[in-house]
Amino acid sequence: MPASPSTARAMNDRLALRLLQQQGPLTATQLKQHTGLSRPTVADLVDRLAASGLIEVVGEAGAQRRGPNAKLYGIVADRAHLAALDVRTEGVSVLVSDLVGRVLGEASVPIGGDTGTGHAVEQAVALVERVAKEAGADRLHTVGIGAPGLIDPATGELRDSGGLPAWHRRLVAALQERLPAARVTVENETNLAALAEQRDGAARDRDTFVLLWLGIGTGAAVVLDGHLRRGASGGTGEIGFLPVPWTRGLPSATDCEGGFHSLASSAAIAELAVRHAVTAPAGSEEPLGAGLVRAAVEAVAAGGAGTGAGDAGAGPGGWGRTGGGGVGSAGAGSAEGAGSAKGAEGAAGDAAGGAGAFLDALADRVALGVASVVAVLDPGCVVLGGEVGRAGGEELAGRVEERIRRMAPLPTEVRAGVLGGAAVLRGALLTAREAAQEELFSPLDR
16 A cells, blocks of 8 residues: 555655765755655655754855755754763763764773772762763763673663672663753664674675674674664673683673673783783873784784794694693693794894783683674674774784684684774664654654
């Protein structure tokens, strides 16, 4: 049955608004070309959207062009203001933007582990209010929050977790109380990072991929056929609990110590760096693990140490030894240390050799997590996200991909994340913007 005139108008309006959201300002002629609608239909929808306060003339298409066909139409940016939060165990970052995503203000505040719950919540809420005021946002329409932990798929709320600060859960309720007119949503930080990498980063051409978060902690986000998958309880991607070799024991239901987290967290990377005499430059503002990995990549680039191939005698792909060189082991000749540069001369060569061996050892560890994901999901692409993934760049990603080619029968591309730690804040802004536009662009009774 054909759509009614009112339904057709609503569909056309949403199509035009979506184009303006994704591509920026367009002329009526360009809207006609992109939508396939007739010129009179486009003229009508432009008039409707302008009368509704959703779009406005923002300029002209060219200096030599005049007349109605040269007018550029864009979304009314100040129709709504948005806030995005990246909530971490050690602090919170906030940005405020307009409806098209233009950042108007941004700030961060550290929150120590010994800070009381009430004081921590007040610090975070006050930061949101201050940034909004400085950005000229009298009212926030939507607030998007990225936080570690599990999000209940039924309620959309952050679930209680013994490993996270109590103020994380209190923050959502406090923001809703202080900003009663705003819509407040929360999403797992790694899921938001994946959405950001898909929209603006390393996975722009992928509908199916997995983001492996490597930062202070570890996590994974799964995107299949263009959709983020959260799982039955919201726990898809809790890869830190994955049992792996080279650790002192097994993880438990309440503690990921002994799991993949113990091999690839920032603290584990720092321990590994000590064994290979890799140090981060003084004064680095990056998290320690990321600074160490970046220093190793730079040393390899300066000294010419190539990508290691692992220990061919250690079993398939060099992973055949049990526990050698793992956490709690002092085995300097382990599979993790395979592939260091040989024949290096001088201080630069020694540094490059140690850095190369460190990156090989780290790639051995990361490959365990990637191989598990590949065997179960066959995503075709894994993005190494977070601060460590970005710091490692193609140097680390290439090493991991080489190992996966030997470990897994499924072709898998391993890419370095582009956005690093900023991906969480970017993803929170994207979800807030989409939620606001979904509400503001809903079909009106015209």
